[in-house]
Amino acid sequence: MQAPMLTVKQLAFGFHDRPLYHNLSFTLERGSMTSLIGANGVGKTTLTRLIMGQLKPTSGEIMTAPDMRLGYVPQFRNIDPEYPLSIRSFVQLNQRQSRWPWHGKKEQQALTAALQETGLLARQQQRLGMASGGEKQKAYLAQALLTRPNFLILDEATASLDIKTKTELMTLVRELNAKHDLTVLFVTHDLELAKQYTQQYLLLTPEGYELNQTKLMDESRMPQELQPAEEVH
Numbered sequence: 001m002q003a004p005m006l007t008v009k010q011l012a013f014g015f016h017d018r019p020l021y022h023n024l025s026f027t028l029e030r031g032s033m034t035s036l037i038g039a040n041g042v043g044k045t046t047l048t049r050l051i052m053g054q055l056k057p058t059s060g061e062i063m064t065a066p067d068m069r070l071g072y073v074p075q076f077r078n079i080d081p082e083y084p085l086s087i088r089s090f091v092q093l094n095q096r097q098s099r100w101p102w103h104g105k106k107e108q109q110a111l112t113a114a115l116q117e118t119g120l121l122a123r124q125q126q127r128l129g130m131a132s133g134g135e136k137q138k139a140y141l142a143q144a145l146l147t148r149p150n151f152l153i154l155d156e157a158t159a160s161l162d163i164k165t166k167t168e169l170m171t172l173v174r175e176l177n178a179k180h181d182l183t184v185l186f187v188t189h190d191l192e193l194a195k196q197y198t199q200q201y202l203l204l205t206p207e208g209y210e211l212n213q214t215k216l217m218d219e220s221r222m223p224q225e226l227q228p229a230e231e232v233h
């Protein structure tokens, strides 16, 4: 059996004198989809930064698979309508030598494949600033896919998208998960999406954490601000 994609053992971390976790242990199996949930400020983004190696644990261990290739999709940010790049050129920014005219054939093929996988190929010449919220977020996803990740972290990537667009994005993520055996960590406030699209959840609380299957989630015990699912607008 292959090693898990990620193993966290007895992790402790805090900023200054404020501890965020003191004995956090969990495993992400390859090809699994996990929601990381918890109230604002409980430490979800910080945990992703620890996993990505941007922060060092106070104690404990974070072990990643030797062949791990990480992709990261940031929180949805709107892009100015005046933003001049096309969807294709924007996605290309994540490639080395991206802006050179002699861009390699292989890179162009990888770029086209990422646009195809995210359903953006037909719209690639559209200016990103004029694209819909869903297309913008898919463009970030396509950027992440360019590095051929086997582990994808989505950091509140669906926040502030409408319900149809969220569902479409998560359906796409699940297809990629099935096609590439992609391990997914989905940071979210949305319990409905967590239940619908991921098999397990890791709930962070100020007291500790809970790791469980989403089908066994007891929503009445979830932090108040996670219920009901975040506002759609």
Ligand SMILES: Nc1ncnc2c1ncn2[C@@H]1O[C@H](COP(=O)(O)OP(=O)(O)OP(=O)(O)O)[C@@H](O)[C@H]1O
Residues within 6 Å of the ligand: 015, 020, 038, 039, 040, 041, 042, 043, 044, 045, 046, 047
């Ligand atoms: N670089 C930093 N220095 C000091 N404190 C920080 C730093 N980054 C985050 N914090 C604090 O650590 C706590 C956890 O922050 P984090 O962003 O991980 O929470 P979160 O669960 O992702 O919140 P949200 O749901 O609001 O995005 C917060 O109180 C935050 O203010």
